[in-house]
Amino acid sequence: MSIVTEILEELWEIKLSYKGVPTRALFISVPWEDAKSYKSTLYRMHKKGFVHKETNGWKITKSGKEYLSKQKKLFIQFDSPFTKSSPKNLLLMFDVPEERNSERQWLRFHLKRFNYYMIQKSVWVGPSPLPSKFKSYLKELKLDRCIKIFKLAKPYKVN
Numbered sequence: 213m214s215i216v217t218e219i220l221e222e223l224w225e226i227k228l229s230y231k232g233v234p235t236r237a238l239f240i241s242v243p244w245e246d247a248k249s250y251k252s253t254l255y256r257m258h259k260k261g262f263v264h265k266e267t268n269g270w271k272i273t274k275s276g277k278e279y280l281s282k283q284k285k286l287f288i289q290f291d292s293p294f295t296k297s298s299p300k301n302l303l304l305m306f307d308v309p310e311e312r313n314s315e316r317q318w319l320r321f322h323l324k325r326f327n328y329y330m331i332q333k334s335v336w337v338g339p340s341p342l343p344s345k346f347k348s349y350l351k352e353l354k355l356d357r358c359i360k361i362f363k364l365a366k367p368y369k370v371n
Contacts, residue, residue: 215253220262220280223272285353286318290346292326294339299367300329302340306359315355322346329370337368 254270257263262276272280304323308316323330326346328338340363350356 215250216257216262217280217283219250219253219257220272220276220283223263223270223276283314286314288349290322290325290343290349293343294327296327298327298339300337300339300370301364301367302338302342303362303364303368304328304336304338304342304359305362306334306355308334308355308358312355315353319350319355319359329368337364337370 254263257276258265260275261273262279263270263272265271306316306319308319320330320333323336323338326338326342328336330336342361347356350359
């Protein structure tokens, strides 16, 4: 989990009351509040519009909540139905836009998990077929539009 996600979750989930008034603002001292990396991350998050500072502390914005909801989708992990010795007979190429970097990293993580072999950063070869639940989740993330899949006539030999 990234620092950004950690901070946003903390800001979203916290329910405090100050003098009897419910609030979600972080105006108390928390362990990460003094860390330099968290301070610089909060500053970057503020610039991106994910959080804003009020007189009594930081609050998550609507765009911060949207970002966090997107990130939580990428926490889902799929188990590999393949073994290391499964024939590598599927070529998968993708072109995920730069602004969707976290989804690209999520895809690469799962391709490694499915015992796929990287030929280039966006060209992978591995066993087929991809799990149906995984393929339907790619559609849900709208990554299916960025992926081309080709069945190989004969298995690829990995050195």
